Amino acid sequence: MKTLRGTHYISENHPELLTDESSLSGGNCQAAAWPGDLGESAGFLAECTEDRVPVTISGSRTGVAGGAVPMGGAVLSTERLTGIETLVEGGIIRVRAGETLASVEEYCEKMLPGLFYPPDPTETTASIGGTVATDASGASGYRYGSTRNWVNRITMVLNSGRTLEIARRDHIFTGGRLNHPVLGKLVLPVLERKPFTKNAAGLHISPGMDLIDLFIGSEGRLGLIFDADLKLLEKPEATATLAVFCDEEQFWGLRADIMASKMPVRELEAMAPPCLDFLRKHTEPPEFPGGPWVLETCIEVPRGEKLDTVLEALDVLLEARGISPGCTWGGFDDGERQRLKEFRHLLPETVNRLIAGLAAKDPDIHKVATDTAVPPAKLRAYHEYMRSVLEDTGMEYIVFGHCGQGHLHSNLIPLSSRDMAIAEKAVELMARRAVSLGGTVSAEHGTGKLKKPLLELMYSGKELKGMNLLAEHVSRL
Numbered sequence: 345m346k347t348l349r350g351t352h353y354i355s356e357n358h359p360e361l362l363t364d365e366s367s368l369s370g371g372n373c374q375a376a377a378w379p380g381d382l383g384e385s386a387g388f389l390a391e392c393t394e395d396r397v398p399v400t401i402s403g404s405r406t407g408v409a410g411g412a413v414p415m416g417g418a419v420l421s422t423e424r425l426t427g428i429e430t431l432v433e434g435g436i437i438r439v440r441a442g443e444t445l446a447s448v449e450e451y452c453e454k455m456l457p458g459l460f461y462p463p464d465p466t467e468t469t470a471s472i473g474g475t476v477a478t479d480a481s482g483a484s485g486y487r488y489g490s491t492r493n494w495v496n497r498i499t500m501v502l503n504s505g506r507t508l509e510i511a512r513r514d515h516i517f518t519g520g521r522l523n524h525p526v527l528g529k530l531v532l533p534v535l536e537r538k539p540f541t542k543n544a545a546g547l548h549i550s551p552g553m554d555l556i557d558l559f560i561g562s563e564g565r566l567g568l569i570f571d572a573d574l575k576l577l578e579k580p581e582a583t584a585t586l587a588v589f590c591d592e593e594q595f596w597g598l599r600a601d602i603m604a605s606k607m608p609v610r611e612l613e614a615m616a617p618p619c620l621d622f623l624r625k626h627t628e629p630p631e632f633p634g635g636p637w638v639l640e641t642c643i644e645v646p647r648g649e650k651l652d653t654v655l656e657a658l659d660v661l662l663e664a665r666g667i668s669p670g671c672t673w674g675g676f677d678d679g680e681r682q683r684l685k686e687f688r689h690l691l692p693e694t695v696n697r698l699i700a701g702l703a704a705k706d707p708d709i710h711k712v713a714t715d716t717a718v719p720p721a722k723l724r725a726y727h728e729y730m731r732s733v734l735e736d737t738g739m740e741y742i743v744f745g746h747c748g749q750g751h752l753h754s755n756l757i758p759l760s761s762r763d764m765a766i767a768e769k770a771v772e773l774m775a776r777r778a779v780s781l782g783g784t785v786s787a788e789h790g791t792g793k794l795k796k797p798l799l800e801l802m803y804s805g806k807e808l809k810g811m812n813l814l815a816e817h818v819s820r821l
Contacts, residue, residue, distance in 0.1 A: 345384040346424075347377045354419075361419050364405035364412040365467075366794055367699045369707035373400070375418040379425065382499070382507060382570055389568060390505025392418050393819075399503070401564040403471030404444060407478065408696070408711050409792025411563055420568060422473045427571075435459045435576040436496060441473025441569055448472065452576065459576040462488035465788075466689055473569050478790040479544050479561030483611040483642070483688070486748040490542070490788065492560040497573040500559055502566070503819045515555035522555060527821060530555075533810020535803075537782075542717050542749050545786040546799055547811045558814075563790045566818045580644040583610065584654045585675030585684050588641075589634030594665045596724055598639055599747055601661045603720070607654065611642035612748025616727065619691060619742045626694050629687075634671030639747070640688060642675075651676065691744050695755045702759065709758055712767040714774050715795065717751035718783035729777050730754055733770050739763060751787045776801050 348354050354376050355362060362371030375397070379385040392399045398417035405412045425442035428451045435456050439448060446468040448461050464482040465475055474480070476498065481490040488494070497511040508526055515524055520532040532549050539549065547565070548557045559566055588598060595614070602609060615638035623629045643654045655676075662669065675681040695711070702709045718726045727743070734741045734754055745752040754774065756767040775785040775798045785791075785798040799808060 345377060345379050345388070347375065347388075349375045360405065361402055361421065362414065364410065365408045365696050366410040366413065366711045366792070367696075367703035368410040368413045368710045368794060369703060370415065371413040373414040373417055373419045376421065377418070378421045378423055381425075382501070385420065385425070385501050385568055385570060386505040386507055388418075388420055389501055389503055393503050393505065401473070401477065401568055403441065403474035403477075404467070404469050406467035406470045407474065407789065407792060408713065409715075409786075409789045410710070410794040411478070411790055411792030412474075413793060415793070422471055422568075425473070425570065430455060431573060436573050437576065438571055438573050439472045440571045441471060441476075443472045444469050445472070445475065448574070456576065458579055460579050461494065461574055461576055463491045463494055466692055472572060472574075476560055476569050476572050477563055479548070479788070481542070481746075481788045483613055483746065485542070485746060485788070486612050487608065487610045487644075490544075492548070492557055494575045495556065495560055495572050496575055498556060498559060499570040499572075500566070501568040501570050502821055504821055506821060507570070510556045510559060512554055512556050517551060517553050517555070520551040524555065527818060530558075530814065530817070532814065533807050535807055540717065540719075540782065540784040540787075542751060542787045543784040544715075544788050544790050545784050545795075545802055546791070546808070547814065549811070561790070562815075563792065565815045578647070580608070581647050581649060582645040582651045582676075583642055583681065584645065584651060584658065585611075585642045585681050586640070586658060587673040587675075587684055587687065588639045588662070588667060589632055589671045589673075590637050590639065590665070590667050591635040592637055594635070594667055595637040595639050597665050598661060598667070601664070602641055603748060605657070605661070607657060608644040608646060609641060609748070610644050611640065612746070613640040613688060614638065614744060614747035614752065615640070615688075615691065616731075616743040616752070619744055622740070622742050623690060623694065626698065627690060629690070633673070634668075640684065691742060692753075692755070695742065695757070698757055702757075706760070708761040708764055710764075710794070711755070712758055712764065712771060713753055713755040714771055714778075715751075715753060715786045715789045716775055716778035716783060717746075717749060717787035718778050718781040720748065720750040722781045722783075723747060723750045723752070726750075726778065726781060726783075727752060730774055733773050737763075737766050737770050739767060746787075749787070750783065772798070772801070
């Protein structure tokens with residue numbers, strides 16, 4: 345197993361271990377390891393626990409909440425934990441933590457044609473271990489939900505070095521309690537309100553939940569997710585992807601129409617003003633055909649049905665809202681779909697590039713963004729509040745995201761330490777409002793280090809203490 349020691353040596357030779365897409369500065373560690381198998385992973389975690397050295401699990405470092413940035417201690421990189429095998433042709437695959445979404449897609453195309461893995465977080469280079477540890481989702485979450493819906497089994501390496509296989513439906517909490525042969529008596533904290541449907545803030549807590557769901561989304565607090573059994577689905581006959589450029593009233597009306605339709609909608613995404621102006625300023629996009637709002641959707645064509653049926657239904661909805669076909673971009677083959685996907689991803693990629701450049705000049709600057717979500721019926725009112733808060737900062741900003749799930753990301757571009765303070769206050773205000781509307785402070789990115797303070801807006805001190813006690817109990821085993 346490759347191991348390195350020495351803060352200066354690691355920072356000089358492996359600076360990539362000390363940062364992620366958040367551009368959070370100050371990362372450092374005294375030791376780093378690249379295990380290649382289960383035994384090496386367990387041995388390193390056991391050694392660190394015995395020496396009371398905290399460990400940061402490092403995957404592909406595509407996260408934007410600073411979770412992979414070590415602030416001392418040791419780093420365990422999953423880079424060498426690779427391997428994919430088919431367990432069930434129908435299909436379930438076992439994937440090690442260091443594989444990526446892209447490598448899973450490639451494996452399916454080569455070995456299991458006709459099947460696909462539904463979760464699709466923005467970064468295809470994201471590690472599978474990281475996506476399970478954060479319960480990542482993405483655009484297709486509108487239809488398929490988050491990662492946890494597609495995980496059948498995991499191998500955990502607890503912080504003590506003890507290994508544990510956890511299969512779905514093997515161990516279920518009853519009334520918030522569970523006696524496990526290895527983990528002992530587990531007691532879930534009692535939450536004062538029902539968790540929001542799409543929630544990645546804190547440990548997953550539900551009185552009758554499956555034990556595996558405690559570990560999915562735990563962001564490394566409970567140990568290393570070494571591998572996972574992932575469920576696949578049969579690909580639909582085809583998909584129709586559409587980007588509609590329109591005005592504000594047309595946007596909200598069309599969103600409501602699509603959500604109320606019986607079409608198998610996979611994705612329902614938004615770009616709100618000033619996203620298009622932002623892209624014009626910082627990139628070289630093609631000419632946009634219509635208004636300042638963009639609604640993107642992907643509709644599946646079930647097996648045995650025709651693409652034309654979906655296209656006709658979309659035409660009816662567009663015509664009813666007074667939207668010309670000339671104000672749309674269509675994606676009906678692989679090339680067109682890829683173009684629309686790149687268009688959607690261009691926004692976060694551009695923000696990350698700008699923030700990385702600013703952070704290189706001023707280490708006080710890092711990514712400042714919301715990951716809040718509210719009940720979908722309350723999204724328009726929440727967006728109006730977001731817009732007023734963002735405008736008051738006087739900073740450049742964008743708002744985009746998963747409008748079908750009530751989940752919009754705002755990103756600010758701070759240029760100074762003073763801007764950072766203003767931007768972080770704006771994030772707090774928007775998070776507080778989301779919670780007051782029955783939503784969450786983090787819907788898919790996890791809290792990492794940057795969003796952790798926001799947990800206090802969503803949970804009481806008693807609830808957070810209960811989560812911490814549960815995590816400490818598992819860590820002592």
